[in-house]
Amino acid sequence: MSSEIPIDGDPERDDDMLAAEYALHLLGPADRAAFEQRLAIEGALREMVARWTESFAAFAEDIPSVEAPPAVRARLVSAIAPTKRSTVGQRGLSLWRLIGGAGLAAALALALFVFLPLNSIDTLSPATYIANMQSDDSGFVLLAGYHPDEAALVVKRSAGDIPEGRVLELWLIAADAPAPVSLGTLPDQASVTLTLPEDLRDSVAGATLAITDEPPGGSPTGSPTGTVLAAGLLTDA
Amino acid sequence: MTTTIDIERWINATASGDRAAFLALYDATNAKLFGVCLRVLRDRAEAEEVLQDVFLKIWRNSGLYQANGFSPMTWLITVARNGAIDRLRARKSRGEMVDLVAELPDHGPTPEAAAIASSDNAQMQMCLGQLEPDRADAVRGAYLDGMSYQELAERYTVPLNTMRTWLRRSLLKLKECLTE
Secondary structure (H helix, E strand, O other): OHHHOOOOOOOOOOHHHHHHHHHOOOOOHHHHHHHHHHHHHOHHHHHHHHHHHHHHHHHHHHOOOOOOOHHHHHHHHHHOOHHHHHOOOHHHHHHHHHHOHHHHHHHHHHHOOOEOOHHHHHHOOOOOEEEEEEOOOOOOEEEEEEEOOOOEEEEEEEEOOOOOOOEEEEEEEOOOOOOOEEEEEEOOOOEEEEEOOHHHHHHOOOOEEEEEEEOOOOOOOOOOOOOEEEEEEOEEO | OOOHHHHHHHHHHHHOOOHHHHHHHHHHHHHHHHHHHHHHHOOHHHHHHHHHHHHHHHHHHHHHHHHHOOOHHHHHHHHHHHHHHHHHHHHHHOOOOOOOOOOOOOOOOOHHHHHHHOOOOHHHHHHHHOOOHHHHHHHHHHHHOOOOHHHHHHHOOOOHHHHHHHHHHHHHHHHHHHHO
């Protein structure tokens, strides 16, 4: 059995090995980012990660359980209380802060969003980059165009039904980015124009756009959590 | 006695905003997840903060549980482990040291938590047992201590590339054993 294992430097560093290293957090930042880009669109890869994660969770079996102090429960009870949860604004922001940096960043990215009036599309400068986003599985077909003079991204959906109780969220995966960045949730309409945040405008070339379905309000984690419904590379128009 | 089915039911009810189910889930699993946070972070105050974040994530993300294909306890443990590892990495990147012997719990699992934990992971334990002890420890160190290849190489005083080869071979052996 051991004779089947290569004895030189880099034994079978195939996708499954990468998935194991990813689940253990052993990949360096560049490899991790590249893997996550693939993970966003490759279901088989997600299955491999799930399988390894399941196996590694066995390590937790030996860990003794320790009852958490009652204060944690009390704080959770107040965090999920209905009156507080339904108020947006200050309360919403502090909840994001509790959830962590990525969530906060995503919340801020959403806040930066300005939806341009629909009737201004016709007056946009020519698009310099376009992306055909589609998927055979989901039936979604979208076309996105980036208009640099207005920093406007126009997303047109020609096919695809939004799953019941979900919303569409748009992601930009820059060529050198560590992770997808949320461009916000998309209203349920055939054409949406949004203004790209300033810090992302130089990342458009070679970036991938992807659409996932997420719970109402968008991904709670700041990273894609739902199914990738369509994805496409932004290429020269 | 809490079962996997109970946990799955609570997660699904939490997804539809059922606070009582969420708190039942908390009561049944907080000790296991707090144990995981404490084991990774070895700092009680930080582990409490991370545990709270972890349960807020569970509250918000429970609707995604069905989609990811994990068993319910694995999902909860993974959310806790990843939250704790992220915190540990943030601490390491700030260059803070921590007293490694402090804060380790000295008593065993509650009977209820033990029942939850003794799921279908016996095979993994058996396969780990087939690795040489220090190789199994290296995989465990990556999972529970968030150790990088560099840190593992230092711990076992081997060159970085040797460490990579070691660990990948161990993972390959694990895979062979697990798929037998």
